[in-house]
Amino acid sequence: MFLSFQETELANEVWECLEHVTDPELDEPVTDMGFIEDISVDPQKRKVEVEFRLPTYWCSPNFAFLMAFDIRIAIAALPWVDDVKVTLNDHCFVDRVNEGVNGSRDFSSVFAEYCDGESLDAVRLKFLEKAFVRRQETVLLGLESKGYSGESIVNMTLETFDEVHFSNLEEAKQKPRYRSLLMSRGLATLPGDPAFVTWEGNRLTKAGLRDYLAQLRGVRINMEFNGALCRGLQSTRYKEVEIGPDGPTLVDFIQNRVPPRDAGREPAAPT
């Protein structure tokens, strides 16, 4: 059975809103990472169900909770949605995560209970800072490789920054993401504001730029280690996913899980 046109449209909308939910450690959308396994939409009941899976059975529970919560929050914000169910599959803390994210309890208390008393807001902030560092480093190195001097970088205003064009894909991708964090954290808001400040809001100095970049590099080395492992582990784990009895879904199509049209046919006889 194929999804009705309306259901497909709505599932598409859910997918698009999940593009803004990131893996906190990698700062990559959960959709790009291939974590989302299934989206089902019931327009009558105004209900959405999402299933997701992480690269390993052992992924840290606080990441699992953060992503589960963020998925639920993002979908619940859609105007036509009344009810959301988020299911994590194949993880050592499946029961706790699924009960925590779908129950009526406040997320912070669920998080504190299962993650050794950690504060949900504090953990979120920590990961936001890492994302900031990573995006900023990419942009700073991009400017350096374009020939901008240390002095022109530390004095660059938001207005000038907006006019910079990166041809490198990663730099072009991180530029708006860096800018959006600057704005949402209130680190730079007006065209004349400096485009480069620390997470604490301090100005960068020309003399301190090299040390500052070394510090950013340290954070990135740690993040990349996790990222490389995650991506690698995930790429083998997801090969196991099977198409359900109702045929391929939208997510199957997006994730390229749909078997080729001639799959299952007899191989052509050698000629």
Added chain:
Amino acid sequence: MYKTKDGKEIFVVDGHTHFWDGSPENQSNVHGKQFIDCFYAYHTNLSPPEQLWEKSRFEKYSEDDVYRDLFIDGPDDIAIIQSTYLRDFYKNGFSSIERSTSMAARHPERFIVNGSFDPRDGEKALEYIHYMKEEFDIQGVKMYTAEWNGESKGWALNDPAAYKCFELCDKLGIRNVHVHKGPTIIPLSKDAFDVHDVDYAATDFQNLNWIIEHCGLPRLDDFCWIATQETNVYAGLAVALPFIHTRPRYFGEVIAELLFWIGEEKILFGSDYAIWTPQWLVEKFWDYQIPDDIAQERGVELTDEIKEKILGLNAAKLYNIDVEAMKEKLNAAPVQIAAE
């Protein structure tokens, strides 16, 4: 022995290897299955395609496999076998000192077998340390701070119970403490692989050498900061090294940080066998150069002399191996190709 293209012979001490049994017969529960599956995923993702093993062999490999992979096909002169029990996951332990010692007995000149203990066992841990010293004359131990033990999901090197154990190690001359501080594979929100406990333990036990396996990744900056302040902290390259194949530039950044912060005398090669085999790792490492921009940024270089230290000379010092004497001894007992 690794022979370079220009004929130089490099002495190789593989600082981090295992002889495990992760087979379904030995698994106690789903955690045991998932643990070895996770290892296998590391293997499949960071190995060159021609080095991939079948799952069943990876779960449980033979004594012959070890000997061939490390010494015949591989360049190791000496391999340090680490013990890891994971008693909550595996019936007879994941890799026990008894099983490893019995394997090593066939070629005792080639192996150093380290023990392991769990400080949460209290008095029993102390008794066990005595047992390992008396029975196996161990020189080192491997600590796995994220091991589950009943309700406990981890411990720290500076827990009082751990200090009692390290005091005993010091007294008995068990000098080398290898500590797994690496990727989080066991689900603890309290991060059992946080490296800050190393700082306390290394300061309080100056006679012991603290070899931090996986160099604290993904907490390299914390680890480097601690290691620079302690004279008795070393970095084990297991898990970091395979990136030399999948992401060589990234490996360059890691090794540049290590050289800059803790220096060439304190970095140790480890293949993490059987997750990876030493042959391709050593070959690639010998041929490797840190990309210029990264080397310049940190003002470091990776010369042949430095590589030789990392591949064997540094570990030889920690384990009191007289390299020249050992070379002669090993030459007198060359690797034996098993009779078919």
